[in-house]
Amino acid sequence: MKYFIKRLLRTIPIVIGVTLITFSLIYLSPSDPAHMHFHQAGSPATEEMLEQFRHEHHLDEPFFVQYQNWWVSFLKGDLGTSYQDGRPVSEKIMKSAPYTISIAINSMILTLLVSIPLGIYCAYHEQSRLSKLIDVITQVGISIPTFIIGLLLLYLFTSVFHIFRVLPKDSTGVIMPSLTITLGMSFRYIKQIQKIASRELEKDYIKGLRARGVGTVSILFCTVLQSTMVEVITLTAVSFGSLLSGVALIETIFNWPGLGKLLVDAVISKDIPMIQAVVVWLVLAYVLINLLADVLYGIFDARIRLGGDSHEA
Template sequence: MHRYIIQRLLQLIPILFGITFLTFSLMQFTQDDAVDHLYEQSGAAISEKVKEQKRAELGLDQPFLVQYGHWLKGAATGDMGRSYISGKRVFENFSEKLPMTVELMLVSIAMTLLISIPFGILSAARQNTMLDLCVRFLTFIGNSLPNFFVALLLIYFLALKLNLFPIMGSKENAASVFLPALTLAISMSAKYTRQIRAAVLEELGKPYVAGARSRGISEWTILTHSVLRSSFITIITLLALSIGSLLGGTAIVETIFMWDGVGKLAVDAILSRDYPLIQAYVVWMSVIYVGVNLAADLLYHALDPRVRYEEDMK
């Protein structure tokens, strides 16, 4: 187990190196100049000499490989530079925005599980009934609607018409998380429900279920004690993918609701050509996906002893 964890963590090193090098290269090859864009936003007429001094201050006048080497050296020691716009350290920027993203993730995941698990199980248990057809139709609609359209619908009906929830996100108002979280939960619940239904149907067709029924065990006990436990592998896989993307920030939803999280930070950084923040965001996403998938693999082993890691197959 320990060897497997260490092996997966070591695999992260070349992945991060390749991703950061590619991202750094793409940012360097763009036609936009970060210093020009910085002073254009100020609206003041700045001489070329001042711009050159600023480029030298930021290290943008150096060759590409020298710039990347300096960034990589700093990143290896935990220093990913300073924001071109705010002047704050990149880690400070992320630490300010991350709690909002974590809050949005937790609420949306909780909503998704509360919706998808019972409806997925009921749909499978009542296969081809009216309930099953209604659930499948609603999940089809949920999968078809893009997040920005769902967000606009919720704003119109729940915020503007009924005035139940605030539109803009705020740390002070706990209710402001409901609309962005519900926007994310609707699309995720549609995917989760269909996958859980398929996993439960597969389990219900296995011999151990028929054996349990023949011994007079109630359908509810079979579903909750055996089938649902076996279906947790599917749920964990979905959670690993969702948590990775949600911790990276959902840019569209956070921007629409002005939710001050990591996703909105990344969008603002791209629009302002704030390269240190963009590079840090890419590293953050890579680490999150590897970490979450590693956690999911470990949970697979805890829930299902039949799951074997690669070293066990050698």
């Protein structure tokens, strides 16, 4: 319990630092939120209307006063209202979050289902033709940015194979963004899991199991898989946290109404309350996911003790 309290306390300066940097970048941006608001609304604005908007949203106050006001409201549970449409920020986040979470979970599950068996296979059959082919494919795949993979899939699905005439708005719309992220992550995961499994296969106890006649399947998918799960869990936690904060381009490409697209739209509109709220949500999600990884880390490796000095180091 003390370990988790320490970890949670350590997130406070991280959240403050991230929000301060974000707020500073928005503040220093040359675009004016008041002009952006009326421009998006499609209505002409007089100077008096602009001044009234700035005054209502405290945009005419000094930088640190604005930042302090945001924190006071945030600690009261008030995330403010969106400059774009006047709706509560919390309402828009709660509506968009499930879309991003669904992509993240689907992509993570598919990535592990593909990467773990292929990574272990390549580690055990390093010299086989299939292993070398997988190695070439992963090397090429790693060099391609994920959003390029998304654009290629968009072209193939809509223009070549005509599977989707337009981007679907129903539950099937999750397929292409999830597949895009799965491909991008699998290329990296296969290589990393292969390295982890290769190190494990070179250990003496594996040679002992082989000498005692233990079958290959038992060695690979019982012993080696269990031993590599500790590192895979850590890798997954870091990737999942990054995934939540890195889907903005993918969601924008596929017009998927998740937090990433919400953040992009907010940045374009200079919607300060929305930007700050989404950033804080993503930071907290990243931290909580890594705390969960620590719990799973301890379950899979009995040598780990959450309160241990070695782990904290």
